[in-house]
Amino acid sequence: MSEEAPTQAQSAQSFWAPHTGVAVAERQTSAWTAVRPDLDWDWDWEAELEATRQFVPGGAYVSTQDVMDVLGPDAQDILNSVNMELDQLLELMNAKTTVLPIIRDDAGPLTEGLAQCWEELEEGLEDANLVPEPQRKAVVKTEQDTRSPWKRRFIKAAVMATLVSLAGGGATALAMDKAVTVDVDGHEMTVHTYSGTVGDVLAKQGLSAGAHDSLMPSASSSIADGGKIVLQRGRTMTVSVDGVAKTQWVKSLTVADALREMGVKTDNAKLSVDPSKQIPLSGMSMDVRTAKTVTISDGGNAPKQLTTYAVTIQELLKSLNITLGADDNVAPAADTKLASGAQITVSRNGVTVVQENQDIQPTTQIVNDPTLDEGVTQVMDPGVVGKQTVTYRVTMHNGKQADKQQIGVQVITPMKPKIVKNGTKPLPGDEIWDRIAKCESSNNWHANTGNGYYGGLQFDIPTWTSNGGGQYAPRADLATREQQIAIANRVRAARGLQPWQCAQILGLT
Structure with missing residues (x-):
């Protein structure tokens, strides 16, 4: 019974196995042995090729000119026939995890051409200049201007093998092609890539993880078909809370999430930016003003309690349309920062x-x-x-x-x-008043017995003050004898001696 040829999927899953970045063949006789039965297929030729890359002058990696030299003037037509761009072919061939496909014996003329390339490849590997240490016996030539004919044969074989695979003749078609989901700041996109690591995939999309970005998996991690890469890019957020600024790198995309990430409390606070606004990649600055309950007294007006978002007393006065005159003042000072419970007094000094x-x-x-x-x-x-x-x-x-x-x-x-x-004519002697005083107060010109009459002549207060006694003393007992006689003469001039009972007793009337 003849052995059935492996399917493309079986070849992709079982024929090649990754090893240190290079696909190592599980030796099967149904594929390449049919093309080259004379070769020793126990020889790990892929590992040899990978090792040889390190010793080929100028490197064994494929350049644009290399491919163009192999394909000739019909290069673009050939690439169009397999629906591939030149840069895609280069990426596939230069990737360290590239899997060169198995060429089945029914692949047609391309297979025959590829078999001939393998003969040249086998001969090239005998070149002492390409054999890795320590098996190298001859002196290695490393002149910069030397272009090894083996490298051209290797490129020709690799290009032909890849094109056969893309055309459907190979058992494994583009085992490197992977569908990977890239999530950048919550926006997902699916990319197809031949890259083997997270960093390479991002680089192909013009992306990279900076010092303040978050990347999962890490840039050096390998990526498989169906894998997902999450990149959260950092943004600088400057928040001024009541005049005190704080700058921090955040991963959040909206203002509200960034404030939570920074630990800024916004309960009953006034924000200068809508909390739902997206933060641009270049960063953002914003103000947060907290609510404060204060009491203000303006001049002679009654104190008033209110809630304000002002930062300083000056801002509070401005918000209330309160102006200060040249001689007015406010306490505490106008540049004082406000806090809940503050007492503000405006003094109007005109x-x-x-x-x-x-x-x-x-x-x-x-x-x-x-x-x-x-x-x-x-x-x-x-x-x-x-x-x-x-x-x-x-x-x-x-x-x-x-x-x-x-x-x-x-x-x-x-x-x-x-x-x-003012009359100055002397009266008929002051002895009259001495006689009356002796009768009234026993000649005590400072008498104050508490009976409502005062002095030597016993004036009551109304009579004393109404006749000008106040110019001397508030009561008669506090005035001198002469002053009391002067007031008595005024009373005598107006009323005679009738006010004094003793004058009647003495028969002076």
Whole structure:
């Protein structure tokens, strides 16, 4: 019974097995042995090729010119026939995990051409310049301008093998091609790649993980078909909370999530940016203002409690449209930062200049008259009230007058003094008053017995003050004998001696 040829899927799963970045053949006689039965298939030729890459002058990796040299002028037509771009072919051939396909014996003319390439490949491996240490026997030539004919044969064989596989003639078609999901900041996309590591896949998409980014798996991790790569890119977030700025790298995409990541509390706070807004990759700056309950007193007005998002007292006053005059002040100072429970007091200290129209009361001019009895006065001219304008500087504190100072006077109409005649004619002797005093108070001119009458002549307060005694003392007992006699003479001139009972007893009336 003849052996059935392996399917493409079976070849991909079992014929090649990865080993240190190179596919190692599980030796089967149904494929390559049919093409080259004369070769020793127990020889690990792929490992040899991988090792040989390290010793080929200029490297054994395939360049654009290498492929163009092999395919010739029909290169683009050949690539179009297998639906592949040149850069894809280069990536596939240069990847360290590239699996060269098995060429089945029914692959047609391409297989025959490839068999011939393998003869050249076998001959090239006998080149002492390509044999790895320590088996190398000849001196290795490493001149930079030397281009090994083996490298061209290797490239020709690899290109032909790859094209046969892409055309459907190989048992394994593009085992390197993987569908990988790349998640960048929550946005997923599926890419097809020949790259073997996470870092290579990202690089093909123009991406890389920076120092503040999060990448899973790591850049050096290998990636398989159906794998997923998650890249969260960091963003700088500067948040000023009541004037205190904090800058931090965040992985969050929205403002709300970033504030939570930074540990910024936003309960009852006012944000300068919508919490749902996306943070650009270049970063963002924003303000957070917390709510504060404060009490403010403005001038003489009653204290008022309110809630504010202002940072300083100055901002609070501005938000309330409260302005300070040149002489006003606020406590604490306007640049003080606010906190809940703060007490703010605005003092209104205005200084104004005012003018008042006032009367000028007549002064009294005394003219002594020796023809009048002592103690007797007569008004000769009542005088005339004058007019004047008086200027004051007035200081106000919280709506109340705190100080008033006169700074100028302008007389409009002068006043005319009052003229009074004062009698200076001696009375018939002061001995009359000594006799009355002896009867009234036993000649005690400072008598104050508590009976409502005072002094030597026992004046009551109304009689004393109404006759001018206040100019000497508030009560008669506090005045001198002479002063008391002077007031008694005034009373005598107006009423005689009738007010004194002792005068009647003494028979002086």
